[in-house]
Amino acid sequence: xxxxxxxxxxxxxxxxxxxxxxxxxxxxxxxxxxxxxxxxxxxxxxxxxxxxxxxxxxxxxxxxxxxxxxxxxxxxxxxxxxxxxxxxxxxxxxxxxxxxxxxxxxxxxxxxxxxxxxxxxxxxxxxxxxxxxxxxxxxxxxxxxxxxxxxxxxxxxxxxxxxxxxxxxxxxxxxxxxxxxxxxxxxxxxxxxxxxxxxxxxxxxxxxxxxxxxxxxxxxxxxxxxxxxxxxxxxxxxxxxxxxxxxxxxxxxxxxxxxxxxxxxxxxxxxxxxxxxxxxxxxxxxxxxxxxxxxxxxxxxxxxxxxxxxxxxxxxxxxxxxxxxxxxxxxxxxxxxxxxxxxxxxxx
Amino acid sequence: xxxxxxxxxxxxxxxxxxxxxxxxxxxxxxxxxxxxxxxxxxxxxxxxxxxxxxxxxxxxxxxxxxxxxxxxxxxxxxxxxxxxxxxxxxxxxxxxxxxxxxxxxxxxxxxxxxxxxxxxxxxxxxxxxxxxxxxxxxxxxxxxxxxxxxxxxxxxxxxxxxxxxxxxxxxxxxxxxxxxxxxxxxxxxx
Amino acid sequence: xxxxxxxxxxxxxxxxxxxxxxxxxxxxxxxxxxxxxxxxxxxxxxxxxxxxxxxxxxxxxxxxxxxxxxxxxxxxxxxxxxxxxxxxxxxxxxxxxxxxxxxxxxxxxxxxxxxxxxxxxxxxxxxxxxxxxxxxxxxxxxxxxxxxxxxxxxxxxxxxxxxxxxxxxxxxxxxxxxxxxxxxxxxxxxxxxxxxxxxxxxxxxxxxxxxxxxxxxxxxxxxxxxxxxxxxxxxxxxxxxxxxxxxxxxxxxxxxxxxxxxxxxxxxxxxxxxxxxxxxxxxxxxxxxxxxxxxxxxxxxxxxxxxxxxx
Numbered sequence: 105x106x107x108x109x110x111x112x113x114x115x116x117x118x119x120x121x122x123x124x125x126x127x128x129x130x131x132x133x134x135x136x137x138x139x140x141x142x143x144x145x146x147x148x149x150x151x152x153x154x155x156x157x158x159x160x161x162x163x164x165x166x167x168x169x170x171x172x173x174x175x176x177x178x179x180x181x182x183x184x185x186x187x188x189x190x191x192x193x194x195x196x197x198x199x200x201x202x203x204x205x206x207x208x209x210x211x212x213x214x215x216x217x218x219x220x221x222x223x224x225x226x227x228x229x230x231x232x233x234x235x236x237x238x239x240x241x242x243x244x245x246x247x248x249x250x251x252x253x254x255x256x257x258x259x260x261x262x263x264x265x266x267x268x269x270x271x272x273x274x275x276x277x278x279x280x281x282x283x284x285x286x287x288x289x290x291x292x293x294x295x296x297x298x299x300x301x302x303x304x305x306x307x308x309x310x311x312x313x314x315x316x317x318x319x320x321x322x323x324x325x326x327x328x329x330x331x332x333x334x335x336x337x338x339x340x341x342x343x344x345x346x347x348x349x350x351x352x353x354x355x356x357x358x359x360x361x362x363x364x365x366x367x368x369x370x371x372x373x374x375x376x377x378x379x380x381x382x383x384x385x386x387x388x389x390x391x392x393x394x395x396x397x398x399x400x401x402x403x404x405x406x407x408x409x410x411x412x413x414x415x416x417x418x419x420x421x422x423x424x425x426x427x428x429x430x431x432x433x434x435x436x437x438x439x440x441x442x443x444x445x446x447x448x449x450x451x452x
Numbered sequence: 453x454x455x456x457x458x459x460x461x462x463x464x465x466x467x468x469x470x471x472x473x474x475x476x477x478x479x480x481x482x483x484x485x486x487x488x489x490x491x492x493x494x495x496x497x498x499x500x501x502x503x504x505x506x507x508x509x510x511x512x513x514x515x516x517x518x519x520x521x522x523x524x525x526x527x528x529x530x531x532x533x534x535x536x537x538x539x540x541x542x543x544x545x546x547x548x549x550x551x552x553x554x555x556x557x558x559x560x561x562x563x564x565x566x567x568x569x570x571x572x573x574x575x576x577x578x579x580x581x582x583x584x585x586x587x588x589x590x591x592x593x594x595x596x597x598x599x600x601x602x603x604x605x606x607x608x609x610x611x612x613x614x615x616x617x618x619x620x621x622x623x624x625x626x627x628x629x630x631x632x633x634x635x636x637x638x639x640x641x642x
Numbered sequence: 643x644x645x646x647x648x649x650x651x652x653x654x655x656x657x658x659x660x661x662x663x664x665x666x667x668x669x670x671x672x673x674x675x676x677x678x679x680x681x682x683x684x685x686x687x688x689x690x691x692x693x694x695x696x697x698x699x700x701x702x703x704x705x706x707x708x709x710x711x712x713x714x715x716x717x718x719x720x721x722x723x724x725x726x727x728x729x730x731x732x733x734x735x736x737x738x739x740x741x742x743x744x745x746x747x748x749x750x751x752x753x754x755x756x757x758x759x760x761x762x763x764x765x766x767x768x769x770x771x772x773x774x775x776x777x778x779x780x781x782x783x784x785x786x787x788x789x790x791x792x793x794x795x796x797x798x799x800x801x802x803x804x805x806x807x808x809x810x811x812x813x814x815x816x817x818x819x820x821x822x823x824x825x826x827x828x829x830x831x832x833x834x835x836x837x838x839x840x841x842x843x844x845x846x847x848x849x850x851x852x853x854x855x856x857x858x859x860x861x862x863x864x865x866x867x868x869x870x871x872x873x874x875x876x877x878x879x880x881x882x883x884x885x886x887x888x889x890x891x892x893x894x895x896x897x898x899x900x901x902x903x904x905x906x907x908x909x910x911x912x913x914x915x916x917x918x919x920x921x922x923x924x925x926x927x928x929x930x931x932x933x934x935x936x937x938x939x940x941x942x943x944x945x946x947x948x949x950x951x952x953x
Contacts, residue, residue: 291622350633547850570827
């Protein structure tokens with residue numbers, strides 16, 4: 105079944121981005137409980153319900169053209185959002201191969217890949233791209249292989265070099281991050297990269313996650329969900345441009361919170377790359393306005409409770425300090441029934 | 453109101469470097485100490501320990517000449533020091549241990565050069581003294597040395613940066629992000 | 643665990659004791675791999691299923707063929723004997739996709755490869771990769787001419803002065819001398835008998851090298867023992883483990899999959915909680931503390947007649 109791709113909308117300026125009813129229905133709501141707790145919530149990336157975001161390893165949706173236009177905008181104005189350290193060239197090719205194979209298999213209406221030895225021909229009908237190149241020869245592509253394919257795939261990508269019983273962020277194309285800088289983090293070990301996440305380190309979350317990822321096998325990727333909030337459907341919430349979007353946090357009120365605030369969910373896929381033995385981190389971001397989320401009554405109620413009871417350090421880390429009260433107040437309208445009380449405030 | 457936006461006082465995160473008193477690694481085949489002149493006093497005990505080691509020890513010092521118990525080379529500037537370091541390392545073996553003493557910015561510049569020359573992270577020990585530390589401005593991507601403080605003004609682009617507790621060993625610098633999105637270029641109050 | 647089918651396209655003896663198999667995909671393409679990787683070969687011998695790990699010998703750039711080279715073991719549990727006598731050209735074999743526990747280190751300024759006997763197999767792939775990268779490397783190969791010198795002639799010809807051969811009849815590999823002359827940024831890789839691996843580790847330690855400069859891969863096959871019964875408490879089953887079968891193999895024969903990578907007690911993947919019974923630990927991964935609660939079924943066994951597992 106073919107996926108419908110809209111003409112491009114914007115993730116900045118006039119923010120014309122909007123979700124269809126179908127996009128809202130398949131949105132990966134990230135909360136299985138009324139409270140949010142860190143966990144090593146990694147699971148095998150086995151394909152699930154057809155049409156869901158879990159069906160394919162690299163999900164293409166109606167926003168494909170919008171997101172690829174945004175990706176180009178960012179990379180063209182800030183080339184340092186794409187980094188490939190010299191020893192990561194093989195991993196860069198691995199990533200290109202993995203993504204092209206999957207897109208061509210999963211979305212044959214939009215993508216075709218023809219291979220004859222190392223002479224490849226790639227067709228992307230959504231962006232009207234036809235490219236012949238020699239696999240392994242960088243001179244035959246207009247960008248590094250990683251950047252080349254990242255400009256045609258939704259999501260951000262980090263490639264981690266496996267060595268010394270650890271994983272190092274030594275390559276990536278990151279144009280829509282949730283407030284982290286590849287330019288700064290490049291070269292960091294797994295736990296260093298995750299240093300800013302509060303509380304999780306003491307819980308041993310990253311230690312366990314690292315052990316799990318070191319044993320990843322090719323052909324058996326894993327996935328997990330991560331979430332935060334963003335004002336407006338802004339994809340590029342990088343530290344680099346914080347001076348452009350940071351002040352939006354001060355414009356949220358109890359009246360406009362539903363429209364202005366967006367739930368931002370990352371579906372992360374982690375896959376072993378075969379020639380380089382590196383690990384690919386694909387970070388696929390889904391945005392949905394809180395108002396649209398709340399067209400689902402169960403989601404509305406749960407979102408209210410999660411945000412209301414979120415521990416302060418986590419709320420601060422996710423950048424919601426300024427507008428949290430307004431947002432929780434707006435969400436309160438969906439959680440008026442008895443039982444919606446703060447559980448941990450009851451004496452034992 | 454602006455105060456409420458600022459990052460809490462820097463609490464070093466997991467990525468922050470940890471320094472310790474220097475002690476000679478007994479099994480090393482060659483001990484190399486690289487030190488800023490003003491850290492020599494702090495490293496005095498360590499230099500005395502080096503002198504007692506059975507294996508060869510060498511000190512590369514950035515600064516003016518003063519007699520040391522161990523064979524030493526004195527360099528007038530950091531460029532000369534970097535050259536001397538590469539020369540010494542090129543002639544050494546994998547059993548070398550490197551010790552660094554100086555301010556944080558100095559330590560990480562030297563460490564980068566040593567890692568590029570083939571030393572493992574585990575072969576390097578460092579002791580930091582108070583002084584300049586580096587901050588990376590994420591907006592213009594420049595790295596500069598600054599005196600300690602929770603906020604600095606980027607020397608290149610003049611944005612007022614909040615210094616975060618996140619550290620990059622590759623850059624040898626702390627992460628600096630615009631401290632107040634409502635007023636990126638505010639002048640310092642002090 | 644996913645497996646794939648491969649076809650044996652040719653087989654040849656490299657020495658009277660070493661047989662090389664060339665494998666190609668039965669359908670589609672062979673998965674790409676990084677040098678140092680191994681696959682597990684699933685074999686049926688008699689009524690039993692064995693799974694042994696073998697390094698991929700060939701150039702990673704060759705996407706059409708894989709090669710493995712197997713030494714006939716003196717006290718074979720059946721695996722190498724099966725490969726030497728039970729496999730013919732044209733047969734289909736079931737293998738697991740490649741896994742790498744012995745990769746080249748990207749920061750090495752020089753790679754010193756040290757192989758003993760059949761330990762040459764992963765090095766052969768590393769040599770192809772290092773030549774392609776035009777990296778600085780040397781290869782030291784300790785063997786016994788005529789029996790365990792597979793690929794020696796080819797390597798000597800291709801590598802020239804980078805190749806150092808040590809025929810056991812006339813020369814001894816001196817780990818200390820070899821490592822002592824290496825420059826600062828060297829990493830060493832050793833594969834072969836445990837005595838060779840120990841010698842390289844000892845030499846590195848003596849020379850003040852940090853342990854992270856030395857990378858080792860041991861070809862450890864589970865040693866046989868006394869038969870015993872494993873009780874699986876959660877699934878309420880019993881599995882019999884024969885004398886020359888590992889606990890892991892017995893579990894797999896009974897349809898129970900336990901995550902595993904190396905089959906030799908070094909990688910930690912198959913760690914399983916034990917609940918009762920004396921354990922004979924034969925792994926090189928768990929700490930004494932961890933051994934009170936866990937064991938490695940790929941090499942460890944019950945000391946008595948039974949043990950219980952949290953499976």
